[in-house]
Amino acid sequence: MPDAHLSPAGAGACVDTPLRLRFDRPVEIGQRGRLRVHRGDGAVVETIDLADPEVGRRPIGGARSDYGELHQWHYHPVLVTGGEVTVVLPDALDPDEDFFVTVDAGFVRGHGGVTAEDGWHFRTRTLPSAGATRLEVDAAGGKDFCTVQGAVDVVPEHHDREVLIAIAAGTYEEIVYVPQTKPHLTFRGAGRRRTVISYANNDLLNGDAAMRGEPIEMSCCPKRVIERSDRFNCWRAVFGIDADDVRVENLTIRNSTPAGGGQAEALRGNGERITVRNVSLLSHQDTLRLQGRCYVADSYIEGDVDFVWGTGGLFVERTELKALGRGYYTQIRNTDDGPGAVFVDVRLTRATGVPDGSSYLSRVELSRFGGSQVVFIDTAMDAHVAATGWVTTDVNDAWDTSRLRLQEYGSTTLDGHPLDLSGRAPVAGELDADGAAWFRSPAHVLGGWDPR
Known part of the structure; x- marks a missing residue:
């Protein structure tokens, strides 16, 4: 098992949940490596690739330019505060779905990564009803x-x-x-x-x-x-x-x-x-x-x-x-x-x-x-x-x-x-x-x- 506390875990995760790895020591992010979110059947639905120059781009709020084109914002996909690593996915996950997360060795410097066998699993919650006020x-x-x-x-x-x-x-x-x-x-x-x-x-x-x-x-x-x-x-x-x-x-x-x-x-x-x-x-x-x-x-x-x-x-x-x-x-x-x-x-x-x-x-x-x-x-x-x-x-x-x-x-x-x-x-x-x-x-x- 990885030497980090992994969240979310279990049922009831938000569809917009950040992913967190908490260590008992200060850590740094590596130069390369991927974090992947998989559906329960193994299909990859989100990837944060540290070596991808476009990894820090995402749409926010459906913002569109004056020409009607979808705007891509710059953002920080990985934030580190002391021993806590927070990963912000570019898109919300589907509701009422099972997911698991894998992390390459070296994504966090000196860390061996997270495999499918390590069991970082969670299930997203149901969205509020349409038209909720x-x-x-x-x-x-x-x-x-x-x-x-x-x-x-x-x-x-x-x-x-x-x-x-x-x-x-x-x-x-x-x-x-x-x-x-x-x-x-x-x-x-x-x-x-x-x-x-x-x-x-x-x-x-x-x-x-x-x-x-x-x-x-x-x-x-x-x-x-x-x-x-x-x-x-x-x-x-x-x-x-x-x-x-x-x-x-x-x-x-x-x-x-x-x-x-x-x-x-x-x-x-x-x-x-x-x-x-x-x-x-x-x-x-x-x-x-x-x-x-x-x-x-x-x-x-x-x-x-x-x-x-x-x-x-x-x-x-x-x-x-x-x-x-x-x-x-x-x-x-x-x-x-x-x-x-x-x-x-x-x-x-x-x-x-x-x-x-x-x-x-x-x-x-x-x-x-x-x-x-x-x-x-x-x-x-x-x-x-x-x-x-x-x-x-x-x-x-x-x-x-x-x-x-x-x-x-x-x-x-x-x-x-x-x-x-x-x-x-x-x-x-x-x-x-x-x-x-x-x-x-x-x-x-x-x-x-x-x-x-």
């Missing part, structure tokens, strides 16, 4: 699915019923994608400290840097908003939403890409009426990106460079936004008459070591987005926010700043003292009480939609 996810394997994506995948396309995806406490190391054909989903965790969806997805793995040389027919983003710069940057988020009427609640989404690792969204939304409540969004650059209409409340967002950005209408209230380093809280890219980003009753804080005057409320690229809108109302902020507050790039005689909609009202220090705004950049302005009252309504900002 509640799907349960548990990373430990005790519910309908082991992954969030597994639950998304069984929702029928173009359905018209609300579906709750209840996510148990645990850490889910995965990329999640909700295609535009699957609206009306609610993702509800067991609490921000208990349910964590995490992955190191970024520009180098699944963005412009990774897609150079790829066929554009397979990789060009769907639902493109900015023709020139939205070609491949939709694939690099941990949690991507292209559907309408999606809610995310009571959980944390963490992009574990380290500082300096490139653009790396935790959450990207490109749909109508996306609601985010009681959620922590963690990354460094580009943490939250919105291109449709989105409401965020009672949440926490951290980052350093442009960590709230996008082209859509965004209303954020009762939320803490923490700067992890020098940079910009927002980079909003609106058309002249399009709704921008409005922040009401939020707190702008900083991590230890972030110096005074090193962060800005927003930066705007005038050459393309001179009509952008960013509004802060009743915002408490620390001294790391620069006195000028706002930054516009490409400032010279060629660009008109009169269309900018950068405004504040009721800004204070963290302990509630009114801020002196006399040093703010001249491209921004102050609202009066009546103007601020208008912006306090999400329905005014979000085209009549009131998510409260």
